[in-house]
Amino acid sequence: MSGALVSPDLFTLCKVLITGIMKIQSDAILASAPVGSPVEPLRGIAYFLMEDWFLTFNAWMIAITIMVTWAAAIQLLTLMWMERKFYSRLQDRYGIMISIWSLPFWPFSWWAKRKNKPTHKGLGYLQNVADGVKLLQKENITPATADSAMFHTAPVLIASSTVMIFAALPFSEGFVIANVPMSLLFILAAFSLAPLGILIAGWSSNNKYTLIGGMRAAAQLMAYEIPLLLAVVAVLMYAGSLNVIDIVHKQELPLAMAGPIPIPSWNVFSIPQFIGFAVFATAMMAEMERIPFDIPEAEAELVEGWLTEYSGMRFGLVFGFKWLRALAGSALVVILYFGGWSGPVFLTLAPSVGSTVVPIPIIPHEVWFLIKVYLLYLVFVWVSWSVPRVRIDQILNIGWKRLIPLSLLAILLAAGLAAFGPALGGVR
Amino acid sequence: MVEFWVNMGPQHPMTHGLWNMRVKIDGETITDAEPEIGYLHRGYEKIMEVREFQKNVVLTDRLCYVSSITWSHAYCLACEKMMDVEVPPRGQWIRVISLELQRIASHLMWLAAYGPDLGLLTGLLWALRERELFLDLLQLLSGARMNQNFPRIGGARNDLPPDFDKYCFKIIKHFREKLDEYESLFHDSKIFRMRTEGVGRISRADAINWGVTGPNLRACGVNVDFRRLEPYETYDEVDFEPQVWKGGDGGDSYARFMCRFNELEESCRIIEQAVKKIPEGPYRAKAPRRAEGEGFARTEDSRGEALFYVIGDGDDRPYRVKIRSPVFCTMAATPIMLRGYKMADVVSILGSVDVCVGEMDK
Amino acid sequence: MPEVSGTEEDVMSKLPAEFPGAIREIRVTRPKVVKVVIDRKDLLPVCSFLKTDLGFEHLSCISAVDWKDHWESVYHLYNYTTGTTVQLNAVIPYDDPSIESLVKLWNAAYYHEREAWDLMGITYRGNPKLERILLPKDFRYHPLRKDFPQETERQYISRRKLKTGGR
Known part of the structure; x- marks a missing residue:
């Protein structure tokens, strides 16, 4: 089973990552604005970048973004795709099948001149993205008496x-x-x-x-x-x-x-x-x-x-x-x-x-x-x-x-x- | 809580076709109901007076577009009774085959519509998949999938195509296996029975008094099938069982569902026998162009009793055509079926009654 | 054992015996079909006799016909046990298109009479709600009457229809 290997916490990972990035930036600023130069006030920014509460705040933001993107965006798409394919097969039909080669812009239009374009032999994974885009461009109607x-x-x-x-x-x-x-x-x-x-x-x-x-x-x-x-x-x-x-x-x-x-x-x-x-x-x-x-x-x-x-x-x-x-x-x-x-x-x-x-x-x-x-x-x-x-x-x-x-x-x-x-x- | 009227329709995913069902609800219980029909009224009886007798078959096809041959056939029967035309035996057998094929297609369309009403969306696709096979057979027989313009006064439009019996047997054999699948999806499902048993009950006396016919009446335990009571064509030479609900108290949605569902198997039996028993000979008799007199014919349509009353006055067009539609009469009885049940039962009840707005509104 | 009542012989024999002056014409037109022509004032007694004594429990259809010199309200009654149909033509004078309603006997008459009123304009006295059913509620005419123009007279008339003289 899992045993001794425990992957570090998401927050800790992000904190380490952020600390590294901020340290690089801060060192760069400190190196470019030495004491006694006209741009000395810039050193304040470098010290600010290494403040603990700032680092923690950024780490939290990145961790939340990763989790929400992972869960809401990618998992959601995969879940919806899987459901649509599965129940279509239950109903004796293929399910969503439009492939990415049916998009009309480059590089997907490279296939445009070929006769047997595989537009309808794809996975259909991006169908849900297309549905979301369709919903985005619709009018948001609010009933007058609501x-x-x-x-x-x-x-x-x-x-x-x-x-x-x-x-x-x-x-x-x-x-x-x-x-x-x-x-x-x-x-x-x-x-x-x-x-x-x-x-x-x-x-x-x-x-x-x-x-x-x-x-x-x-x-x-x-x-x-x-x-x-x-x-x-x-x-x-x-x-x-x-x-x-x-x-x-x-x-x-x-x-x-x-x-x-x-x-x-x-x-x-x-x-x-x-x-x-x-x-x-x-x-x-x-x-x-x-x-x-x-x-x-x-x-x-x-x-x-x-x-x-x-x-x-x-x-x-x-x-x-x-x-x-x-x-x-x-x-x-x-x-x-x-x-x-x-x-x-x-x-x-x-x-x-x-x-x-x-x-x-x-x-x-x-x-x-x-x-x-x-x-x-x-x-x-x-x-x-x-x-x-x-x-x-x-x-x-x-x-x-x-x-x-x-x-x-x-x-x-x-x-x-x-x-x-x-x-x-x-x-x- | 205050009672208020809710309009279910005319634009509604449940109502197949264009009609409005107004229900008065108190919380979740229905206290009164009132259907509003007439959105699809096309003035059939008036426009059939300006067309010649045979050309009206094009119109009667489109009365109930889901089961078109049964309606044109009823009209042709009424005209034959008026003109005293005798249909040759081969024509009668061809008509029987086409009628039963159309009946199966109509019942499958009902099944495909009833499933999603209750939430069983898989039922839509499975029933339509089988309906495609029967539409293929109808296309082989008459050239079109819907609104075939097939019956003629005096017989049928064309003879059976070659090898038709082989195709019939193959498709019916496949269909019988699928009927078992439908059983597992519909009747064996406990939730389906919970939704339909005891819901929308109409008593036997009420059903006869309000003019309900067809599978809706047989679900109340009344053994009335016009193919047995008043055999037309060659139905007296065919062996089939009218599906009557034999359990305790019938008249609910489940009984109506079972009666209509079992007719699929019976129609398969009729087609198999008809395709074997059909004799040789002419399939169409000559009908006179002008006719005087009156005639009426009642047939067992997919939804009940379809009656045509045709009056001719010596011209080549009818003087008066009266169309009696089974759904029109059953719609009058729906408030009885709905009172006292919950609002979620409206779909279950109205779906089991099998409404086709084309024939209701004429 | 009670005899099965309601065959066409029963109707032919019992109905004129029960209503001697009312029946204008009664004959068997086809096997198991009896056509009875009566006047409109005898409608309710005849129909209740048919329903209670002869067992005609199913009202198939109510049609309204415009014969240009009189109206007719045609009732098709059916007996489930014997399979006999009675076609009852009730003659209505042309200047007073109204007749008794049969809703008390068969509830099926409710919708049929509303449709006959809607399309032909015959008033059924006693119908609980004699309103437009198929046509819009504010429609002013009764289209199935013979003096309401046909489509060939109202619309574009093709040369073919002019030649054949569409009515």
Whole structure:
């Protein structure tokens, strides 16, 4: 397993990087403005550049940018592409296929004169970028009778609360911006801010349909927060800490040996946690507003539900952040139940720099994390595109009457096994 | 909470076609409903009085554009009754084949529309994929995929193409395997049953009183299929079962869905038998140009009972044509099906009733 | 065992016996089809007799025909047990196009009568909501009448239509 190799914290890396860059700049300025020259006041800038709070601030900015770019931009695109391809194959068709060679400018127009231009035999990865650009160039319409302040605040609330999740969500032990002691609590709290934004959006659009959609969304999301949190409590009985990294560490110990391969003690392999996993996954599908739980934005009845009145990039923001929440949700499931980023890293000890041996992992932890998140997300997509929608009162029925008792049962069993498990011979 | 009227339509992803459903909701429950139709009224009965009898078939095709042969055939039957024209047996069998192919295509279109209504977006693509095969068969038979202008007064437009039976058997064999896939997608899905069972119930007496016919009536347990009650063409020589809901209390969306879905299998059986039993001979009889008298014909359309009442007064154009559309009558009964259910059930109920606005608005 | 009522022999025999003066004409036009011509004042009694005693529980269609010297409201009734159709023509004088509504007996008449009023202009007394159903709510004419001009008289008339004399 991961063993001795721990990649340094993202913040520490950025701090080192920034310190190096600032030192070079500062030395250059100090060298070019010696004491006694007419440009002596420039030395003040050099001292300013090396100030600690300045360096920390820049390091934080760069770390946040890296994380948000990585998560929001690249992961989001990949997730959307993967979903579109997968469900298209479920529907017996190829899916998005326009290749990058169909762009009309150089260097892609080099193919323009060839007869068999492979414009429709591509991956279609940039299709989502094209959709985003299309949304950018549309007109942002605000209904005249809508509550303007709230109408504009709601997408901002949803988007910002979703991005806030990634402040504490780690992609591996080092790839995290803020490793606070109770990070799980923070993540779940940021997750739960979005229903407020949805309700505000539905209400302020001054439209019967959006009002109904907003009310339904509020009822559904509130009902499913509770089993979500109760299932997490069951995990806490085993992990003993609210820190996400500690929860993953606890799942790295081997559970049993199947031949030469050790089976790790992921939470999903234990009985109460399995129940908790079922509850958590269902509640997470409802929180992500996926079919079968997407009645609030049910196309067939309410056009787009609570986001009917949004157009242009405001719509794109809200619509796209549904996928970001899906990413965060799947990441949470993987961290809590599937051992997070732990996996065999396959270190190679060959390269050596000077006298130290620099181990290079073949499959680093981040890659394991992404593999697990994508596979789990594919299962969610699979379920989503194979079943019809559940009606709102049936959704609330399931949430209140079926999931909460199950999660309470999971807590009970987890508490019992955590206390008496070692005494009963290591039953998990 | 205050009750208010919500317009579902005329521009709405749910309503297939252009009509407006006004529902009065109290919270989430529907207390009253009122359909508003007439957005697609084209004045058929008036313009059919200026065209010759045979040329009206082009118009009747476009009444319900999803299942066009059944409507033109009903009109041709009414004209034949008025003119006393006898269709030769081969013409009758060709008509039966084309009718059943069109019925399957129409039901598949309904299935493709019903799935996405409920959230099952995969159902759209699977049903349309199979519909393409049957549209290929119809194109082989008549030259066009939709609005084929195929039935003639006195028979059919052309004979069966060579090797038609081989293509029929191949496609029906493939289709039967796909029907199992649809079962796993639709009926075996617990969520689908939750959405459709017990929803939109209409009692037997109400259904007969309001003039509901077709699969909607058979879902209430009434064994009425005009292909058996009033056999036209050669339906009395074909072995098939009218799909009646035999369970406890029917009349809900699930019963309507099952009755209509099972008709797909029955139509396959009819086509297989018809293609084997078809005799040789002429396929079209000569119809007179001028006619006097009146005649009416009722057929079992994909959606219910389609009745044409044609009056001629000795001219080569009809004097009066009256079109009775099954969806028009079922639309009158929808407020009964909707009262008391939730707003999210509107899609499930109206989708199971299979509305085609072209024939409703004439 | 109750005999099956509602065959065409039943109709031919029982209906003139029940309403001696009202039936103007009754004959079997085709197998299982009986055509009955009555005056408009006898509509409700005849229809309730057909529904309750002879078991005609399905009202297929209500048509309105303009014969230029009288109107006719044509009802097609169907019996599910025997498969008999009764085509009931109710004759209405030309200067007073109104007749009783059948909504009390069959609710299916509701939409059909609204359509007949909309397109032909025959008033059905007793229909709960006699309004325009297919045409716009503020349309002023009844287009299916014979004095409402046909498309060949209203639009561009091609030479072919002029030669054949479109009506």
